[in-house]
Amino acid sequence: MPLSVREKYDNRIHPYLCPLPCSYRIHCPPCGLAGAVHCVSLFAIYPLRSTVAEVRRSALLHNLSEIRRTAPTAEVMAMVKANAYGHGMIEVAHVIEPAVDFFGVAVMSEGVALRSYGITKPIVVMMPPDIYDAQHFCERDLQLVACSMDILRDFDAEARRFNKVMKAHLYIDTGMRRDGIEPRDAVEFMKECSTLKNVSVIGVCTHFASSDDTDTTFTEKQLEVFNTTLAELAHAGFSFSYVHAGNSGALFRHPRAHFNLIRVGLSLYGIAPASVKESLLQPALTLKTRVNALRRISAGESVSYGRKFVTDRATTIATIPIGYGDGYSRMLTGKAECLLHGKRFPIVGAICMDECMIDAGDEEVKLGDEVVLIGNQASQNISAREIADKLHTIPYEVTSMITSRVPRVVVD
Numbered sequence: 308m309p310l311s312v313r314e315k316y317d318n319r320i321h322p323y324l325c326p327l328p329c330s331y332r333i334h335c336p337p338c339g340l341a342g343a344v345h346c347v348s349l350f351a352i353y354p355l356r357s358t359v360a361e362v363r364r365s366a367l368l369h370n371l372s373e374i375r376r377t378a379p380t381a382e383v384m385a386m387v388k389a390n391a392y393g394h395g396m397i398e399v400a401h402v403i404e405p406a407v408d409f410f411g412v413a414v415m416s417e418g419v420a421l422r423s424y425g426i427t428k429p430i431v432v433m434m435p436p437d438i439y440d441a442q443h444f445c446e447r448d449l450q451l452v453a454c455s456m457d458i459l460r461d462f463d464a465e466a467r468r469f470n471k472v473m474k475a476h477l478y479i480d481t482g483m484r485r486d487g488i489e490p491r492d493a494v495e496f497m498k499e500c501s502t503l504k505n506v507s508v509i510g511v512c513t514h515f516a517s518s519d520d521t522d523t524t525f526t527e528k529q530l531e532v533f534n535t536t537l538a539e540l541a542h543a544g545f546s547f548s549y550v551h552a553g554n555s556g557a558l559f560r561h562p563r564a565h566f567n568l569i570r571v572g573l574s575l576y577g578i579a580p581a582s583v584k585e586s587l588l589q590p591a592l593t594l595k596t597r598v599n600a601l602r603r604i605s606a607g608e609s610v611s612y613g614r615k616f617v618t619d620r621a622t623t624i625a626t627i628p629i630g631y632g633d634g635y636s637r638m639l640t641g642k643a644e645c646l647l648h649g650k651r652f653p654i655v656g657a658i659c660m661d662e663c664m665i666d667a668g669d670e671e672v673k674l675g676d677e678v679v680l681i682g683n684q685a686s687q688n689i690s691a692r693e694i695a696d697k698l699h700t701i702p703y704e705v706t707s708m709i710t711s712r713v714p715r716v717v718v719d
């Protein structure tokens with residue numbers, strides 16, 4: 308029996324494909340891999356697209372051990388909000404659950420999703436909850452930040468209905484001016500909290516506005532306000548199992564901010580904060596695709612919408628199936644490069660919603676050749692920070708922009 312087209316090309320186009328000629332392949336929503344298919348016999352996973360965001364398990368685990376080495380006194384809250392900064396929340400959470408103490412998310416629905424996919428470690432929702440969220444917090448054992456007495460009372464009543472005690476973290480605004488209570492109100496707030504029978508404030512926290520800045524003045528000021536508030540709370544008889552303030556910037560630049568729990572996102576994904584030059588972190592993400600169309604065009608021809616790019620020589624144009632609909636920003640038009648055959652090539656013409664075009668010159672390109680947009684190929688690298696610099700933004704945004712159409716695939 309001749310091979311089907313899929314069988315002929317799958318191993319080349321989808322390196323994650325189960326090597327066995329197995330006919331039991333199912334779409335597997337329960338495994339949480341968007342756009343992926345589960346091979347029942349081997350539980351191997353392969354994506355339904357050649358455009359994938361690969362997330363390297365060994366890099367995540369390596370970064371966690373670097374984080375623990377840097378903050379040996381602290382437990383670790385892995386910030387997996389915003390789809391784990393675009394890396395795939397469920398995929399990442401399953402890989403790192405044994406190696407972390409807490410998960411941190413921004414909104415309740417992220418906590419609910421983690422629980423639905425079997426995550427059992429404590430989860431803190433770091434944004435102030437909505438009054439309508441109380442039942443879900445209760446049912447899924449999600450921890451909340453305490454910064455409004457009205458909301459806490461509602462949560463207390465809901466927890467009573469469920470015969471549960473809900474866990475909360477007192478959030479102090481030491482200068483971010485985003486969430487949390489005023490430091491001067493902390494003691495009174497805790498006195499009121501202590502009248503609630505079904506809410507237990509187990510932690511106290513704050514968040515830094517510029518811990519990755521080389522000018523440390525503002526972070527030190529925030530830290531001082533936090534320490535003074537902690538002292539006032541202690542003097543009033545309030546103690547907490549967890550004290551947390553540090554994010555990735557504070558992890559590397561402000562050891563005094565480690566306390567006994569740190570909340571790390573960027574460094575977990577292997578991206579060092581802007582001002583940290585020496586870091587042993589390993590980027591976990593590779594955004595890659597494969598050439599899906601090729602043409603040789605003449606000098607003077609334009610490429611893509613708007614005809615902004617016109618060739619000055621005969622050249623090979625290789626089309627790749629990734630565009631702004633995948634989170635590869637159209638604002639990279641005229642600036643982006645990619646890696647093909649271990650070399651850098653420019654992406655030319657407007658980036659379309661689903662595709663963009665490489666000016667491959669006289670390179671001998673074949674359909675199916677691998678193209679890396681973020682990550683390593685041979686000795687070359689394109690970092691999320693390089694792309695962020697081109698877009699005048701931060702790496703957080705670059706990776707978080709990758710849309711749900713791109714399958715996240717965990718590789719070793």
Ligand SMILES: Cc1ncc(COP(=O)(O)O)c(C=O)c1O
Pocket residue numbers: 386433514553554555556570571572573574
């Ligand atoms: C409240 C809070 N804590 C911790 C973090 C993690 O910060 P980073 O990714 O810089 O480690 C964030 C991220 O924005 C956050 O909003």
